[in-house]
């Protein structure tokens with residue numbers, strides 16, 4: 001597979017992309033996972049276009065970035081075309097590389113407002129909205145959606161050519177419907193049908209890709225141009241390198257040792273502390289630990305204790321004890337440092 005991938009005018013160094021994950025793919029996580037590398041583009045979580053135009057604190061926090069956090073897509077959601085257009089123009093002026101439009105969020109309060117997956121229900125209106133955005137900015141505009149509103153309607157097959165005609169640079173398809181939420185397995189044949197419905201717009205496959213096997217299967221069975229990976233990268237930030245090596249038929253990269261995985265988690269935690277403050281970082285890590293724990297092996301005591309995390313000192317204490325226990329020798333844990 002090519003080293004470089006073109007998203008409109010933008011050259012990416014990989015066709016493996018980091019998916020937007022609300023509450024997870026924030027600046028501290030993105031900076032850490034970028035140090036490991038192996039993917040071409042990262043995205044913010046979904047940001048409400050109007051909240052951004054109103055300069056609401058929460059929206060501005062979601063788009064917080066820095067030069068090392070590049071290239072970056074900001075994912076917008078909303079239902080008012082003019083608001084999305086204006087937010088996209090503002091983001092372009094601020095230096096964002098890509099605008100991604102969310103058309104897949106299944107959450108009730110989002111779809112009730114006609115945003116997220118509700119955009120699959122009125123394709124003409126959605127097409128007009130998207131055209132207004134693509135005509136207003138020079139940077140690539142991409143779309144992320146699901147296969148359809150429910151299992152009886154392959155909406156994305158009809159939407160994809162409309163998006164292509166409206167000037168969208170790439171489309172990501174999560175291989176489930178709005179009704180399917182996160183249940184069951186991804187419908188690879190459904191993604192393939194979407195990929196076949198367009199002339200040349202790249203279609204990215206998404207859903208349940210977490211290792212080289214699932215990545216190969218997604219690419220082979222869908223004919224997609226690339227992959228968008230979410231949860232697989234939360235538990236294993238090295239997954240992009242592992243997949244790339246397999247796709248390029250290279251020997252697999254060395255499996256990161258437990259210490260390396262824990263050091264990654266610590267860098268992430270300390271960056272979150274530096275950016276958001278100790279209290280917020282501790283609360284975030286109470287849920288984050290479940291993802292890291294998947295690759296830590298037996299770690300019930302650490303996982304349960306982290307559910308009550310309240311300070312940086314406690315973090316170091318818990319993690320230090322965990323490593324000591326795993327090494328079977330008290331007092332030999334390596335000091336953990338993190339560059340923020």
Ligand SMILES: Cc1cc2nc3c(=O)[nH]c(=O)nc-3n(C[C@H](O)[C@H](O)[C@H](O)COP(=O)(O)O)c2cc1C
Pocket residue numbers: 019020021022023044045046075102104105144174206207208209228229230231232
């Ligand atoms: C906690 C969580 C938050 C998510 N937030 C977003 C989001 O903000 N925008 C979006 O387009 N998709 C979001 N998704 C969907 C993912 O981007 C992705 O489509 C889905 O998880 C399937 O891919 P995966 O199996 O690689 O995780 C979210 C999923 C999860 C589990």
